[in-house]
Amino acid sequence: MAIISHKSHDIKTKFHAVSSYRNNHYSIAHICSKYHISKASLMRWNKAFDGSWDSLKEKSRRPLSPHPNAHTDLELLKISSLIKRNPHIGLTELYTKLRQQIAYSRHYSSLYRVLVKLGYYINKSNIKKRYVPKKYHTPELLGEKMQLDVKYVPNDCNANLRDDYHYFQYTIIDEASRERFIYPYKEQTSASTIDFLYRAICYFGYIPRIIQTDNGFEFSYFRETKRVHPFDLECQKLGIIHKTIKPRTPRHNGKVERSHRNDNERFYRFLKFYNFEDLIKQMKAYLRRSNNIGMTPLNYKTPIQVRQHLIINNMINYLSCK
Numbered sequence: 001m002a003i004i005s006h007k008s009h010d011i012k013t014k015f016h017a018v019s020s021y022r023n024n025h026y027s028i029a030h031i032c033s034k035y036h037i038s039k040a041s042l043m044r045w046n047k048a049f050d051g052s053w054d055s056l057k058e059k060s061r062r063p064l065s066p067h068p069n070a071h072t073d074l075e076l077l078k079i080s081s082l083i084k085r086n087p088h089i090g091l092t093e094l095y096t097k098l099r100q101q102i103a104y105s106r107h108y109s110s111l112y113r114v115l116v117k118l119g120y121y122i123n124k125s126n127i128k129k130r131y132v133p134k135k136y137h138t139p140e141l142l143g144e145k146m147q148l149d150v151k152y153v154p155n156d157c158n159a160n161l162r163d164d165y166h167y168f169q170y171t172i173i174d175e176a177s178r179e180r181f182i183y184p185y186k187e188q189t190s191a192s193t194i195d196f197l198y199r200a201i202c203y204f205g206y207i208p209r210i211i212q213t214d215n216g217f218e219f220s221y222f223r224e225t226k227r228v229h230p231f232d233l234e235c236q237k238l239g240i241i242h243k244t245i246k247p248r249t250p251r252h253n254g255k256v257e258r259s260h261r262n263d264n265e266r267f268y269r270f271l272k273f274y275n276f277e278d279l280i281k282q283m284k285a286y287l288r289r290s291n292n293i294g295m296t297p298l299n300y301k302t303p304i305q306v307r308q309h310l311i312i313n314n315m316i317n318y319l320s321c322k
Helices: 011-022 028-035 039-048 073-085 091-101 108-118 190-204 230-238 250-268 276-290 303-312
Strands: 145-152 168-174 180-185 210-213 241-244
Touching (some): 011 039, 028 039, 145 250, 168 250, 180 276
Parallel strands (some): 210 241
Antiparallel strands (some): 168 180
16 A cells, blocks of 8 residues: 555545445555545544544644743743833843843743744734645647546526436546547446547547546446456556546546536536437537637647647557448
8 A cells, every 4th residue: 555645634535534434345455545534544543533523623733731840920921021112022022021120030032932822923824825726747649548527417508398217428638738538428437438438539530548536436337346447447448547536626627627617617507408409419519619729728729729739749648440
């Protein structure tokens, strides 16, 4: 098992990991691999878990009793009094006065630390930092890697009130060119996924090296099992490497997720369809339009233009269709 660095995990990750462990449906190795955690963390959370979310929150590590060398009450009172009488006093001047008035013998850094503790200085290390995404290496070769995902087609777009079907949009995007292929389905199943895979290969004209998905049931078995998912079987047959992202972290599939947001703004916001065939027709027209819109990450070139540029310069890394 790979060594996992220490970091603060989301409370949802803790809850679902411990719940999976206590249900005895999965092995420890499977849970650690799925949630990208270490065995030690899982055991520690399991020991603290009492059924509530609060039990998994980070606890304070402050000691219950003061340190024998901590500042005395007299020293703290004198420090507060000096600052109250001289609100703009500097740290060096305060340190000098304390040494002269009460024979303050502590280190200069100790005075600074106690002032931070009393709230006179803002300890920037305690400020919750904004999440900064790690730099992601986007493949530069056509067909090297694709992202695949599914989104719901909004029910408000269906103008046929007698139609009780729920429709799903399958989307796959080449990371290098940002060219996409989309197609609607009436079911979100492994059979739909496999059918979409072959339609995508026919559309692009090549087989990608890697396909990255989330952990949805249409892509993989989340439960630990000896069975191989039908989508994995098809990928193995075609020579494709299937990778799944960490559970509940859609940002790891950011390119396809961002394209879905564009779909809501450019397509579904104005869409009205009357049957499944009409949806297919309108989605096909929108696909042609979306692949011919310039993108900021592509220096305002369209995905079609970038694809042509990569092919001309022989910047390709895909499997040929037989």
